[in-house]
Amino acid sequence: MSSSLPVVSTDVAPFGVDEATAEVTSSLNISAEEKRRYLSYLDDVTFRLMIPAVVYLAMLMVLGIFGNILVLIVYLKKFKPSPTRVFVVCLAVFDLMTCFISLPGEILDMRHIYTFDYPIVCKMLRFNNSFSVVSSGFTLIAVAIDRYRKICRPLNKQITIRVARIMVGIAVSVSLVLTIPTVIVYGRKTVKTDNKEINGFECSIDDRWLDTLFPLMYIGVLFLIFFCSLGILVFMYVFIGRTVFNHRRFKFRPSRDTKHHTSHYTTETSLEDGTETKCYSGNEKPSDNGKGMRSSSIGFDDISNSNRGFDGSSETSCSYPNDTTVKPKARSRDKIFNRMTSTRNKASKPQHKTGPRALKTTFMLFIITVVFVISFLPHLMLMITRFVKSDFEDSLQGAGIIIYNIFLRSYYINSAVNCIVYSFCNERFRNEGKNLVVSCFR
Template identity: 30%
Template sequence: MFTPLKDLPRGKNWTLDELNERKVQLLIPVIIFISTAMVVGTVGNALVLYVNIFFLKLRNSTHRHFIVFLALADITFCMIGDPFMIGVLTHPYKFTNIIACKSIRAFTYCNAMISVLVLFVIALDRYRRICRPNGNQFSVKRINVIFGIIAFISLIISIPCFMLYGKNTVQTGIANITGISCFPDDIYINTMFPFAYNMFLHSIFIILTVSMCLFYILIWRQVRKHANSTQMLNISYTIEPNTSTSTAERNVTETNIERTIPQTKYTVLDDLTTDKDLGRGINTESKENILSSQSVNAKSIHVSKTLFVVTAFFVLSFAPFLSLEVITFIDQELIESLDNTSIVFYQLLWRSFAINFVVNPFIYGVMDRRFRLQCRKLLLKSHI
C-alpha cells in the first residue's frame, strides 16, 4: 500500500509528474532491492533447473521433482512478478494499465499459493518417508499429478484478483492532486471484500504453516529416536572384506549383526542407494536390507533438513509482508502517518517475500553436495 509523500515544500505548484518523480526518488532503495532480487533469482533458479534436469537423477527422485517445481515457480516470479513490482514502484501515482494490474496481481497470488502448497506436500512427503517408511510413498507419477492439482487450485484461488484489483486512487501529499496505482479498486474501498479475501488467504497460509511445523516436529522426534537407537547398537564391522580376518571370525561378526539388528525392510522411492555404494562384504539379502535401509534413512534425513530450511525461509520471508497486510487493513491512518524514512522501510518489509524467490539456490549450494559439486564442474568448464 502506498503512502503520501511528507515534508513537501509549500508554495510550489506541483504537477502529478513531479510528485511521481519525487516518490520514485524516495523509493530508489526498494527499486534496487527488487532489481537485485530479479537478476539473482533468475540466474540462480535457472542454474537449479539446468543442473537438476540435465545432470542429476531426476527421473527416480521425488525430492528432485519438488526442487524443480519450486524453481519453476521462483523463476517465473522473478521474470514476471519482479518487473511488475518495479513498474508499480516507478509509476507510484501513474499506473493506469488496469489489465496488467489485474492479471499480474492474480499471477502473483497464484504463484505464492503454488509455492506454499508445494512446500506443504514436501513436508507431508518427508513425514511419510521418515516416520512411516513402511507405508505407501509418493511416486514420481503421483507427484506430477499432485502438482497439476496444486496449479489448478492456486488458479481458482487467485481468480478474485481479477475483480478486486484495478483503478485505485492514492493520495500524493498535495490536497488537490491524487494519483492512480494498482491496488483494490475504488469501488471496493468501503466494502469487506478486500479484507475478507486477504483474511481467507492468510488463513490458508497459517493453516498450512502450522501443519508443516507439526510434520517437521514429528520428523525431528523420529530422527532423534533413530539416532539414539543407532548409538545403542554400537556395531563394529568392516564392509569391505579383510583378507587378514579368518572366515570363522567374519561368520561370527555377521551372525552378531543379524542377531542385534531387527531385519526391517524399507520401501523408499527416492534417495536411492546402490549395492555398490554399500559395499560387498555382507552378501545375504537380509543384511543388504539392513544396510540399505540405514543408508536410505540417513540420506532421507539430510534431504529433509534441506527442504526444512527451504520451508523455514519461505515462512520467514512472507511473515513481514503478511503482518503489514493485516496492519494496513486494520489501521490505514497509521500507515499514512509514516514519515519518508519510515515509508522506505515499510515498502522494503512489504516486499520481503521477494527474498523467498532468490534464496533457494543458495540453500542447495550449501546443503546439497551433489548440486554444489555439479555447479563447481560447470564453473570450471566455463573457465576452460
C-alpha cells in the first residue's frame, strides 16, 4: 500500500534554481531553503507522471462519496430492518471512511512524494486505509455466512438483526487489533535523490524498522489473513451455487406422469347417511366414477399457490348429487376435512422459503464480494513482484510508472462501485435512488 517513488533525473537545473545554486547544492554547504527548493522541484517533476493516477483516484473519490451516501440514505429510510440492511450499511460506512480520508490522503502523498514530512498524518492515513479494508473483508465473510444459511440451510435458525450486529462488531474489533500495528510500522521514510547531500521524505515504512523483520512479518500476516478469508468466501459461495443449481434443476425437471401432477383436486367423501360429497376445482366437471368410495386426489400446485379452495371460496365448487340441501352433520364433516387439509398444507411449508428475492439478494452480495477480491488482485501481484524483484520500481520509466501507480491502488475501486452494483442488482434501490436524486435536483 505504499506509494511508488520513480527515479527522477536532475541533469538540468531545477525550475527557479540558477546555475550557481545548482553548484552549491553539490557541495557540503547546503541551506535549508535550497534543500526545500530542490525537493519541491523533484515533487513537480514526479507529479507530472502521477497525474493519471490522481485523476483516477479523484473520480473514485467523487463517485464513492455520493454513491455511498445514497446507499446509506436509501437503505436506512426506505428498507425495513434486516440482517442484509445491517451488512450493507456497514459496508457503506467503511467505504465512506476510505473515500473521505484515505483517497485524499493518497492524492496528498503523490503530490508531495519527496516532501511528505508529516509522520502523524501518515500513520493516520495508513491506519484508516488498512482498517476500512480489513473490516470490509470480514463483513463480507459475515455476509457469506448469512447467505449460506438462507440458501443451504433454510429450515435452520437464521441470523437475526441482533446477531448480524454482533457479527459486525466482532469484525470491527478483530480488524482494529490487526491494524493497530500500522501506527507503529508506518511513518517517515528517508528517500535518496540524485544529489547525495539532499534526502527527501515519503509516507512509508518508518526508518527505524527498515533493518528489522517486523514490517515483513506484519505484511506477511495480512497476506495470510487475506488468502484465508478468500478461501472461506470461495468455500461458502461454491456450496451456495451448488444448492441453487440443484434447486433450479429439480424445479424445471419435467414430470413423468402428468396424471399425478394435475392442477385440480377432487375429494369424494362417503358420509354416514349415504350422501356423497364431491369437490372439484376450476372448470372440472364432477365424475361419477368411484361413487360410494372414500378417496382423495389433491394437486400440490393448487395447495401451495392458493388456500382459497380450502375456505369454501369461489375457486372450489362442491356438488351434492343426492340432495341439494346438505345435512348439518355432512357440512360439519366437510368443514373438519377442510381444516385438516389446510393445517397439513401449512405445516408442510418451510418457514424460510428460498424465493426469487433471496436469490437476487444473494447474487447482489456475491457480486460485491467478487468485486472486492478482483480489485485486490493487481495490487497483490505488484506487491509480490516488488518483494521478489527488489529493483522493480527503479526499472520503470515513463508509461510504466503511470500504469504501475494506477494498478498499485486498484483496491480503491471496491469503495466506489458498490452503489453501481446495488443499482444493477436491486430494482427497488434503483428506483428509490432515482427518486431521491430527482427530488434533490428539484
